[in-house]
Amino acid sequence: MKALHVAEVGPDDADDVLAVVRRAFGARPPLDPPSTALDETPESVATTLSTVGGVLVRRNGDLPVGALLLDTSRLGLLGLRRVSVDPAHQGHGVASAMVGLAEDIAEARGLDGVWLTARAELPDNVTFWLRRGYVETARTGPVLELAKALWVAAPAATATDTQALGVRLSRLLRPGDLLVLTGGLGAGKTTLTQGIGTGLGVREAVTSPTFVIAREHRTVDGSPALVHADAYRLGGIAELDDLDLDSSLADSVTVVEWGQGLAEGLAEAWLDVRLELLTAGGARALAAAGPDRGGAPAMSVPAVADVSEARVVSVRPHGARWATARIRSTLLAAD
Ligand SMILES: Nc1ncnc2c1ncn2[C@@H]1O[C@H](COP(=O)(O)OP(=O)(O)OP(=O)(O)O)[C@@H](O)[C@H]1O
Ligand SMILES: [Mg+2]
Known part of the structure; x- marks a missing residue:
């Protein structure tokens, strides 16, 4: 059993966060419209991490295997963006660990719930969120908006x-x-x-x-x-x-x-x-x-x-x- 370490991170970890985002989104099949995740740069990620925050999962002490960026553009809700798991490290609870921490962050910030978008073309992805209690709140073409209110x-x-x-x-x-x-x-x-x-x-x-x-x-x-x-x-x-x-x-x-x-x-x-x-x-x-x-x-x-x-x-x-x-x-x- 290899240990996962999950933490909220700042701009110092921008390179590691970006590396995971690129591995995860780079391995996806081509989608229409394409995700803008691969347009992220070290600077754009560092800016997000310093202004709103993000989560990074490391395995075996230092290897970055999971990452997401936070979004506070919606009143009362915490948004999750660029939710990324290194394809070589799937199936080890990386995503669950990240999302669990993100929900704790939402509570600690006094927020009401968490939201994100997912792609209908990636059904396993959608199923992951539904199993965690997220529900579809809107749909624009293949882009689903999913949200979950905290108890x-x-x-x-x-x-x-x-x-x-x-x-x-x-x-x-x-x-x-x-x-x-x-x-x-x-x-x-x-x-x-x-x-x-x-x-x-x-x-x-x-x-x-x-x-x-x-x-x-x-x-x-x-x-x-x-x-x-x-x-x-x-x-x-x-x-x-x-x-x-x-x-x-x-x-x-x-x-x-x-x-x-x-x-x-x-x-x-x-x-x-x-x-x-x-x-x-x-x-x-x-x-x-x-x-x-x-x-x-x-x-x-x-x-x-x-x-x-x-x-x-x-x-x-x-x-x-x-x-x-x-x-x-x-x-x-x-x-
Ligand atoms: N903190 C509290 N909150 C609610 N009721 C309280 C509290 N402290 C004392 N009480 C008293 O407890 C009683 C609760 O009765 P109530 O009829 O609301 O319960 P209930 O859950 O509807 O019961 P039942 O299963 O019989 O319908 C009331 O007499 C109320 O004044
Ligand atoms: Mg009663």
């Missing part, structure tokens, strides 16, 4: 904080959106939904829909209606179908408590939202992890006064709808 975990010291997270989450929501809420009895699923309702402009009280199973709340200001369902007592997918959530889905924001394993089938995209009790150890771990690990901003954790009430709310996006959404920054905003 986020936010602490909620009290029920009020959980409601406030719901209000924040509501800012991202539009008709057709589906949220699947998971967490034990009393974890705070309904409490979070109350915040979503407040944010959407629902006037009446949002309460547990357990006995009616699904309830539609109208909003006052043109926001989508909130459809709030509780799948706790449902026997399975057939009973979920009986609720006829599909008929209101397109025009509403649909929130399903206890819907994990059932409700995801209702739409092509959804937010998997989990509420967990935050133990004292968990609070410390979240603080130590900091924002760069999908954790909370360190400064908000001392606010967790009574850990018996504290929850951690995590949001995992699925589907193209969310791939470039600003989920992390919206939930972790300092306001």
Whole structure:
């Protein structure tokens, strides 16, 4: 097993980065339109590395075998360009190591996700990204744009904080959106939904829909209606179908408590939202992890006064709808 060393690099490594880019892109079949990667020069690479950065993978101590350049031209997202693996060193996890670090860099920079373009003529390449959770967000001829939103975990010291997270989450929501809420009895699923309702402009009280199973709340200001369902007592997918959530889905924001394993089938995209009790150890771990690990901003954790009430709310996006959404920054905003 030969060791890989992956690191963020600056302009001093421009020659090694360029060498890998030339080996990787030089070995590709001719594409139409051709990639501009082979137009890169030591100067252009050095400029990118000093202004936005890049990643280099070395094998056995020094041999450069993988490289990519970063791009910050899109608000809230980290772009990956010139993603290159030396053809003689494929199949050793070089690309995975590079992309893993690039995603960590995106988190550390407080960004919401990662994007790149890939060529439809290189299906193995496309498959690599799809396996890592990237989804197609646009296509121009043979050029696919792929993106992936990072997941986020936010602490909620009290029920009020959980409601406030719901209000924040509501800012991202539009008709057709589906949220699947998971967490034990009393974890705070309904409490979070109350915040979503407040944010959407629902006037009446949002309460547990357990006995009616699904309830539609109208909003006052043109926001989508909130459809709030509780799948706790449902026997399975057939009973979920009986609720006829599909008929209101397109025009509403649909929130399903206890819907994990059932409700995801209702739409092509959804937010998997989990509420967990935050133990004292968990609070410390979240603080130590900091924002760069999908954790909370360190400064908000001392606010967790009574850990018996504290929850951690995590949001995992699925589907193209969310791939470039600003989920992390919206939930972790300092306001
Ligand atoms: N940090 C917190 N976040 C959310 N709720 C909290 C928090 N701390 C205490 N609570 C209390 O915990 C209870 C959560 O109840 P809620 O009905 O929201 O849970 P639920 O997950 O919907 O439960 P069920 O599975 O029964 O539907 C409320 O009484 C709330 O006031
Ligand atoms: Mg509930």
